[in-house]
Amino acid sequence: MSEMLKVAVLGARGRMGTAAVAAIEGAPDMELVAALGRSDPLDTLVEKGAQVVVDLTVPTSTEANVRFAVEHGIHAVVGTTGWDAARLASLEKLLAGRPETGVLIAPNFALGSVLATRFAQQAARYFDSVEIIELHHPRKVDAPSGTALRTAQLVAKARADAGVPAAPDATETTLVGARGARVSGIPVHSVRLAGLVAHQEVLLGSEGEQLTIRHDSFNHDSFMPGVLLGVRTVSNRPGLTVGLDGYLDLEG
Numbered sequence: 001m002s003e004m005l006k007v008a009v010l011g012a013r014g015r016m017g018t019a020a021v022a023a024i025e026g027a028p029d030m031e032l033v034a035a036l037g038r039s040d041p042l043d044t045l046v047e048k049g050a051q052v053v054v055d056l057t058v059p060t061s062t063e064a065n066v067r068f069a070v071e072h073g074i075h076a077v078v079g080t081t082g083w084d085a086a087r088l089a090s091l092e093k094l095l096a097g098r099p100e101t102g103v104l105i106a107p108n109f110a111l112g113s114v115l116a117t118r119f120a121q122q123a124a125r126y127f128d129s130v131e132i133i134e135l136h137h138p139r140k141v142d143a144p145s146g147t148a149l150r151t152a153q154l155v156a157k158a159r160a161d162a163g164v165p166a167a168p169d170a171t172e173t174t175l176v177g178a179r180g181a182r183v184s185g186i187p188v189h190s191v192r193l194a195g196l197v198a199h200q201e202v203l204l205g206s207e208g209e210q211l212t213i214r215h216d217s218f219n220h221d222s223f224m225p226g227v228l229l230g231v232r233t234v235s236n237r238p239g240l241t242v243g244l245d246g247y248l249d250l251e252g
């Protein structure tokens, strides 16, 4: 019988962390060796022999957590938001000195969300206009969502690669924010509403037609197959991977 994979969770008492702890405990090939909160020392990861750490914390904590893991040769699967270009570049530099260590930064672990973003990328070049609406529970700490940021960046790149100009927007706003925030030129609108979990719509429009690509996560279990896929794969993918699509075969 092959060895159990020793896995630790950071942010273990949060919404995502609680679901991840249960998923890892239920996985036949994994052993949960640590479930840590904000006040627990990171040294526990080393003491417990963690091979993979799952970071589901907060944007202000995640970078230090991941750097600690990489410095100690522990692979990291990261769902926490807040990984901007500067943080990613700095992490890549660190990983260059640790060529055997893998890090997955996944803005969204839900398979449907990953597919929705891919479909939006494919559709982006064919429409005059594109806007993104992300809708989440009101206790979410950040806006816009990490998923919306990545979707907007990928959609903008797909349009630029195809030579499609940004949609003209002559609207004069009488209130700041009325047209959302611009991410790589794409308008992104954030809704925070009691009762919601995690949802996103990419609206694509041309004269006389509209395509809406919508994904809904109705609970946190929806993210767990992606978390487990990340944990099982990360040690075979040294270096930095951004997006769970990097671990999936979405071609064809």
Ligand SMILES: NC(=O)C1=CN([C@@H]2O[C@H](COP(=O)(O)OP(=O)(O)OC[C@H]3O[C@@H](n4cnc5c(N)ncnc54)[C@H](OP(=O)(O)O)[C@@H]3O)[C@@H](O)[C@H]2O)C=CC1
Binding pocket: 010, 011, 012, 013, 014, 015, 016, 017, 036, 037, 038, 039, 056, 057, 058, 059, 061, 065, 078, 079, 080, 081, 082, 106, 107, 108, 109, 110, 146, 223
């Ligand atoms: N990639 C994906 O598919 C998904 C990503 N997310 C992202 O995951 C992150 C967590 O979301 P969610 O679970 O809803 O948030 P929660 O606020 O429910 O949980 C965050 C937890 O992290 C803990 N924490 C904070 N700092 C540290 C630290 N340094 N070490 C260990 N634990 C720490 C908090 O503890 P305390 O309460 O003591 O501060 C809290 O329990 C967010 O960035 C969110 O956007 C969410 C859903 C899906």
Ligand SMILES: O=C(O)C1=N[C@H](C(=O)O)C[C@H](O)C1
Binding pocket: 081, 107, 108, 109, 136, 140, 141, 144, 145, 146, 147, 148, 197, 198, 199
């Ligand atoms: O905080 C959340 O809930 C979520 N965060 C991630 C994000 O910001 O995109 C993933 C998902 O949308 C849920």
